[in-house]
């Protein structure tokens with residue numbers, strides 16, 4: 001079985017968030033199940049030093065945005081198919097934004113080119129390679145099933161996976177021609193969304209299956225509260241919608257063998273976790289004699305993640321004797337808010353603005369608890385890393401957070417099942433309330449260690465979900 005994945009990110013090569021982790025890990029998890037997944041990815045300049053020289057396997061002269069070469073290369077066990085179009089991708093800045101944080105003005109062309117190249121590959125332009133399934137991820141890849149259907153073909157079958165419905169790839173109708181899209185598909189039952197082109201909607205209309213990254217989020221996006229305007233479309237296609245929970249790469253995220261840690265540990269040697277806490281406190285300038293737990297945040301700093309509400313709860317968190325370490329980048333006002341909190345509560349709160357992969361591992365290893373007060377969360381990965389590192393997740397009851405963390409209520413504690421803390425009210429008061437529960441549990445070392453061991457036993461690998469993807473692919477073929 002050959003699956004062609006299409007994505008704008010893939011860890012460890014290019015990553016701005018959880019999409020990269022999933023696309024980077026899923027192919028390796030599928031391989032032992034008889035599925036060979038290749039990933040079509042733009043050839044961003046930062047990739048070249050990380051990759052061996054590839055082989056040119058196709059070329060196009062008529063994609064949106066012009067000419068492109070297709071280069072096949074294998075790295076870190078992931079077979080990559082790079083779309084090399086320097087006029088679109090060879091730029092400083094990030095995959096979507098320039099150095100000043102502004103969206104590239106031609107993002108619609110850049111990702112339409114990626115999508116059209118993927119559709120062509122599905123039609124057999126690479127000698128000796130015919131995918132059985134096209135699997136597109138998020139809006140950046142969403143036109144690939146659309147371009148494929150525009151050829152009139154019904155094979156290979158296609159899947160769109162929604163990692164975050166907040167990002168839809170919405171552009172004015174004037175871009176249709178530039179993107180070689182059929183104007184007679186521009187209507188409310190097709191690509192149109194309130195007068196605009198909506199790329200994600202296109203994929204929802206023209207893919208054979210729709211998945212998202214947790215069962216709860218699959219239900220939530222059918223409602224106006226979470227559907228971001230696409231709930232009606234999703235309800236109409238709910239017969240092909242399912243939620244498959246993300247896993248994590250348990251080799252990359254393994255506390256027993258993680259090079260970024262001060263000391264390695266596992267469930268049997270939990271005491272050694274303390275060396276990581278000391279290292280993190282020292283690195284961040286936090287005092288080592290705090291009485292309460294060290295909470296951390298590793299996140300994009302956006303309102304999705306509820307971090308404005310966390311800022312309101314910081315004075316209470318500090319007053320209980322707790323500490324807070326924040327690693328993130330994002331909205332300027334949140335970055336500033338956490339910088340100010342660190343100045344106000346020096347020694348108790350520390351903020352590291354920036355994106356730092358090794359430091360994110362030390363945050364997971366050195367903290368007692370990880371706070372994820374998201375307003376919505378399709379799956380969430382940092383709570384899974386927290387479970388694996390014995391860092392108890394403190395999460396809002398939404399999406400994949402609700403599916404993966406077992407709240408420390410009386411029944412769950414008695415059943416030795418509790419792995420974290422789940423709360424409903426994403427506000428300063430709601431977070432303060434759950435912080436109190438965490439502080440109380442932390443004051444009972446026997447309970448805390450039992451929860452850490454439950455957490456570390458919780459299955460977080462790709463094993464189950466990779467099989468579910470394999471079954472879905474087989475079903476379609």
Ligand SMILES: Nc1ncnc2c1ncn2[C@@H]1O[C@H](COP(=O)(O)OP(=O)(O)O[C@H]2O[C@H](CO)[C@@H](O)[C@H](O)[C@H]2O)[C@@H](O)[C@H]1O
Pocket residue numbers: 016017018019021022163164213246298299300327328329354355356357360377378379380381382400
């Ligand atoms: N400053 C920083 N430095 C280092 N690492 C950082 C970092 N900020 C974030 N990260 C890392 O980025 C990833 C974030 O993944 P998440 O799944 O938590 O959220 P995201 O919203 O990006 O993903 C979306 O897609 C994923 C994948 O499907 C869904 O789980 C999720 O719910 C959805 O919103 C994690 O690996 C985290 O460690």
